Amino acid sequence: MVISEPIPPEPSVRNAPDRPDGRAYVVRGDLDLAVDVALATGRPLLLRGDPGSGKSSFAAHVAWQNRWAYHEHVVTSRTQAPDLLWSFDHVLRLADAQAQRLRPIESYVEPGVLWKAFAPRSARAHTLRARDDGACLTVVRRSGAAEATDVRTRSVVLIDEIDKADPELPNGLLVPLGSRRFTLSQTGRDIDPEDDAKALVVITTNEQRELPEAFLRRCLVVKLEHPVPRELVDVARAHVDAYDGPFTDDDRFLAMELADVVQSLRQDADRRAHRKPSTAEFLDAFHACRQLGIRVADSDERWQTLRRMALLKQDNVT
Known part of the structure; x- marks a missing residue:
């Protein structure tokens, strides 16, 4: 599930028991202070704890409580670091090539959760420029350049269950999470952070795999204990x-x-x-x-x- 710019909707029933909208969360321990420290230092907040302890839903709660944008990426064993920054639709490009209707290379690039958080206007402008021909890249076409600037500049990013991935994933995020800059490999375009963009990056682990020391050094770490x-x-x-x-x-x-x-x-x-x-x-x-x-x-x-x-x-x- 990926939730982007809008605030999560308010359902009339509990329609997502494992990933609620953030309204029904009881903040315990040092979590509030951890958020303040993470925002002050610009460091990711790594939440440890057993499955079902409320790690993932905390990110949605912070977004809902503050009315910030919310972006989520659930990690799998095949996730690579660039997937959190951008994705490239190789399948659509191949289909377009076979149909002899190739578009500019950037049209097949879609912003990932960290791009949307670190440079939200850039991500929105890129999306609006991409063509929507009814295929895999779904783009909202609007008139007026002002649409690209009508974005939330404060956001929460959830990178969920990072321990499922190969150790190369956290290592590959060291530079983007530290500098909030990265380069699109397909186009060579540099994506720089926007000055007014403030993002809280929440990363969760069930500790099924040990995370690299270099990655841990760059995170604030909080363990969620089971409630009494x-x-x-x-x-x-x-x-x-x-x-x-x-x-x-x-x-x-x-x-x-x-x-x-x-x-x-x-x-x-x-x-x-x-x-x-x-x-x-x-x-x-x-x-x-x-x-x-x-x-x-x-x-x-x-x-x-x-x-x-x-x-x-x-x-x-x-």
Whole structure:
């Protein structure tokens, strides 16, 4: 999923449980200070923590809270550093060549998330200049040069799960993240940062692969610890208040029961060296119990099934 210039829409339901729009986030620990330091130093903010701990949704929350533009790139094993700066549509260019309708080489270049953040006017102007012939490059055609300057100059960039990539990816980002300058290899054009463009770059890792030391030195690093039970209740409250209406006493009691269960399961998982239920899984269980009327009680068979499916995720575990 890639979200660009506009503020994420406000859905009437929770339409993206793993990547919410940022409204229902409970900021804990030093995260607010970390944002201030990252903006003051121009350094990326690297968030560590277990899957489901809220690393990715924090970036959307900062964008929503401040009404900044939001750009997101989810890293895969095939992602390379230039993919975050720009992409080149080789397939479209080949098709155009076969159809004998080649366009200027820059027409096949599309700005990436870091280009949009570091030089937003340049990225918008480039997009508006590109031709839209109904193929892969989708461009909004508008009249008037002023459209290229009608952009948000403050933004949040999420580079999600960087540990999935080869170590060459973080190494390849050292210069662009440090200088906020880069060169388009296809055209030789230099992209320089715009003076009024301010970007918070949030990078997440599940620590499945160790990151290069040179990359870590250039980041601010914060580890998200799992919330204690009262903080889990606050998380449930934030989600209900944001999407479903007022948080009732029944909701609070349910959240407290589930928070205690999650805490107990995590302590047991520590002893057995098993995986631990995350904040996201706590929310899944909370929403399911709340909507389906499932009681957190050993006598409720539906609770036992839900506990296995949503929290333990192990077959035949009681």
